[in-house]
Amino acid sequence: MTYWSGFCSLQKEVQPIELTKRQEMILQIVKDEGPITGEQIAEKLNLTRATLRPDLAILTMSGFLDARPRVGYFYAGKSGNQLLGEHVRKLSVKDYKSVPVVVKEETSVYDAICTMFLEDVGTLFVVKEGGILIGVVSRKDLLKSSMGNQDLQTIPVGVIMTRMPNIVRCTLEDSLSEAAAKLIRYQVDALPVVKEAENGGGLEVVGRITKTTITRAFVELGEEATV
Known part of the structure; x- marks a missing residue:
């Protein structure tokens, strides 16, 4: 393999991932309402948690989403203070x-x-x-x-x-x-x-x-x- 062909191959490997329509919907829901649990996302999309599990795994491994135990998924672009503030505002009387x-x-x-x-x-x-x-x-x-x-x-x-x-x-x-x-x-x-x-x-x-x-x-x- 030549240097150029190897470079082209590397470029293909790092190309941005193409999201499916459902993954884009999941990402938008989390951006708007995160932190949010997988069960809540599934309910909004009228799907089961098991059906969404592969999509959530892909979005998390790709760096689009992050997750925290007992809190849920949140958009990875948000700071810790933003995440905490949003979670506190969701606590109900x-x-x-x-x-x-x-x-x-x-x-x-x-x-x-x-x-x-x-x-x-x-x-x-x-x-x-x-x-x-x-x-x-x-x-x-x-x-x-x-x-x-x-x-x-x-x-x-x-x-x-x-x-x-x-x-x-x-x-x-x-x-x-x-x-x-x-x-x-x-x-x-x-x-x-x-x-x-x-x-x-x-x-x-x-x-x-x-x-x-x-x-x-x-x-x-x-x-x-x-x-």
């Missing part, structure tokens, strides 16, 4: 919310303090029948009300609570980053997660997001990055 701790408006301040202590929370949500949100009581509210010589068993939380509509809240559809921004902006320890009541009579409390929730989410992200 509905996936991280915890059980709300609620009391009634007529609950005494004394009983509210006991509930807060026993449930190990910093915020209580005040609801009426049907779980409809009407107020929020924080640790600071209870502390202020306990100063002096007042009989805490005779003071209802309805007297000291923050009432609707002056309650910072989030919904199941919000992202966790949006909830975190509200916690910081309004300097509160917890947000009630609400949805419209079926009878249209207000907002029903279906969960809570706290600073601990946000911390747990970032700890999980750190663990995923080391897998």
Whole structure:
């Protein structure tokens, strides 16, 4: 083989790979929505995960895509910060919310303090029948009300609570980053997660997001990055 024929042969070997129509579709999906799992890509294309496996392997080995355990596929041209930011924005309130701790408006301040202590929370949500949100009581509210010589068993939380509509809240559809921004902006320890009541009579409390929730989410992200 001559030098020229060898050079031509090498040129043929390094020619850019030609993608199939399906591979181009996969690449576009990952560019637009990555990081995204193989199962999610398959669902968008109405195909099985097994059918896509060869295409994903080709795109990954060719350097078009990269993959991270428990996160999914992402476009290789994106930086680590871009990848992390996109993944964080996809974290949903509905996936991280915890059980709300609620009391009634007529609950005494004394009983509210006991509930807060026993449930190990910093915020209580005040609801009426049907779980409809009407107020929020924080640790600071209870502390202020306990100063002096007042009989805490005779003071209802309805007297000291923050009432609707002056309650910072989030919904199941919000992202966790949006909830975190509200916690910081309004300097509160917890947000009630609400949805419209079926009878249209207000907002029903279906969960809570706290600073601990946000911390747990970032700890999980750190663990995923080391897998």
